[in-house]
Amino acid sequence: MLEIIQIIALIQGLFLLSILLVKQESYKRVNFILLLGSIIAMLLNIVGDDDFNLFFSNANWYFFQSPLIITLFFLLIKYHHSKQDKFQNRDFLYFIPYVFFITLQIIDDVNGLGKNIWLMIGEILAGVTLLVYLGDTIYTIVKNKTERWMLFFIVPYAFLNLIDEVSFIVTSSHDNFSFLESYGIIGISAVLLYMILFKLVVSPTSVLPKADIKAYKTSSLTKSKAEAYKGEFLKLMDKEKLYINSNLTVNQVAQRMGIPRQYLSEVLNVYLKSNFQDYMNKYRAEEFVECLKDEKFKNYSIMGIANEVGFKSKSSFNTTFKRIYGVTPSEFKKTLASAI
Numbered sequence: 001m002l003e004i005i006q007i008i009a010l011i012q013g014l015f016l017l018s019i020l021l022v023k024q025e026s027y028k029r030v031n032f033i034l035l036l037g038s039i040i041a042m043l044l045n046i047v048g049d050d051d052f053n054l055f056f057s058n059a060n061w062y063f064f065q066s067p068l069i070i071t072l073f074f075l076l077i078k079y080h081h082s083k084q085d086k087f088q089n090r091d092f093l094y095f096i097p098y099v100f101f102i103t104l105q106i107i108d109d110v111n112g113l114g115k116n117i118w119l120m121i122g123e124i125l126a127g128v129t130l131l132v133y134l135g136d137t138i139y140t141i142v143k144n145k146t147e148r149w150m151l152f153f154i155v156p157y158a159f160l161n162l163i164d165e166v167s168f169i170v171t172s173s174h175d176n177f178s179f180l181e182s183y184g185i186i187g188i189s190a191v192l193l194y195m196i197l198f199k200l201v202v203s204p205t206s207v208l209p210k211a212d213i214k215a216y217k218t219s220s221l222t223k224s225k226a227e228a229y230k231g232e233f234l235k236l237m238d239k240e241k242l243y244i245n246s247n248l249t250v251n252q253v254a255q256r257m258g259i260p261r262q263y264l265s266e267v268l269n270v271y272l273k274s275n276f277q278d279y280m281n282k283y284r285a286e287e288f289v290e291c292l293k294d295e296k297f298k299n300y301s302i303m304g305i306a307n308e309v310g311f312k313s314k315s316s317f318n319t320t321f322k323r324i325y326g327v328t329p330s331e332f333k334k335t336l337a338s339a340i
Contacts, residue, residue: 002186006047006054009190013043016197027208030087031079035208038072039196042189045069052186066161067098067130069189073154074133077140080209097129127161134158149199149206153192160188203319210275221263229267232257243283246312250276281320284310288321288329292336302329 017039024032044064047054071094078091104126138154199207221229236257242248253276254264268276287309291297297305303314306329311317321329 002052003054005187005190006052009046009186009193010043010054012190012197013039013046013193016193016200019197019200026204026210028079028085028210030085031076031208033087034072034076034079035196038069038076039193041068041072042193046186046189063102065101067101067126070130070133070157070161071095071098074137077137077150081140081144094133097126097133101126131158131162134161149195150192152195153188156188202313202315203323205278206319206323221266226263226267226271229257229259229263230271233264233267237283241283241287243280244287244308244310246307246310248280248310278320280310281316282324284317285321285324288317289325289332292333302333 017036020027020032020036020039041064045066045068048056048064075091075094079087134154134157138151138158141148141150141154196207204210233253236253237243242253242256250264250268251261254261257264265276268274268279272279274282284306288305288311291300291305291309297308300308303317306314306317311320318328321332325332327335
């Protein structure tokens with residue numbers, strides 16, 4: 001059964017990596033590299049940890065154990081809420097517990113120190129520091145009220161690592177709860193890979209922030225023309241509500257305005273700080289709120305109204321709405337009803 005979980009996780013992980021690599025130019029570089037590193041470390045841990053190595057018996061790929069995954073994930077969340085576009089050299093210091101842990105593992109393998117007191121103290125210090133990283137990651141997510149779906153991975157992961165660390169302090173061994181390392185850690189990692197893949201499809205910016213586009217290098221679009229096109233686009237959306245068409249494309253809007261597609265994309269990305277789909281969904285969410293106040297839609301279901309304003313997917317609708325208004329559509333509807 002464990003091997004089946006490992007194979008499924010490996011397949012979906014490789015598929016996830018292929019999607020990320022294809023769209024890498026769309027994301028901030030530092031965030032992309034950290035997520036890529038987290039996924040690769042996770043995959044290598046899933047298929048190659050200790051006694052559960054999928055390819056080699058009695059192998060121990062401890063270079064890819066929890067300390068590396070925890071550190072990369074901690075930095076991923078840290079940079080997700082940071083405006084920094086480049087990795088700061090001082091942040092390499094966060095890898096010290098990981099390097100320390102690996103060094104102790106190598107010393108133990110070479111010299112067979114076993115239950116040497118200094119080895120134990122070193123491992124405990126490294127383990128406690130990593131638990132602090134996990135705690136800080138949970139605090140950051142809760143404080144910023146975003147990416148809370150990640151807690152479904154981080155909280156159980158922190159709990160399992162805490163059990164393993166306490167067990168090591170008491171027994172001087174990491175082998176007390178082998179099922180936690182197998183079905184526990186590997187199972188949770190497999191679920192996380194699926195959740196990241198799902199979120200990249202329905203709400204990419206909840207996983208990776210978009211790359212800032214300073215300017216289109218070869219563009220002939222002047223600022224005055226861009227501002228004029230921006231005004232025309234906003235007027236078109238407000239008056240004709242083209243976004244209600246769930247199949248609307250950027251090409252169709254550009255043709256309607258009589259301008260090249262790349263000009264409209266540049267206006268959206270540079271002057272409106274968004275992409276076409278996100279901007280359409282913003283209009284749709286706002287139109288949904290207006291429809292809730294309209295007696296005409298009194299007998300419509302929530303998803304019925306969402307379809308009317310242009311949403312095709314329930315998951316995309318819920319994700320977009322909560323990102324803009326901070327609550328689910330049903331919660332918003334109840335609040336609106338109680339205010340009347």
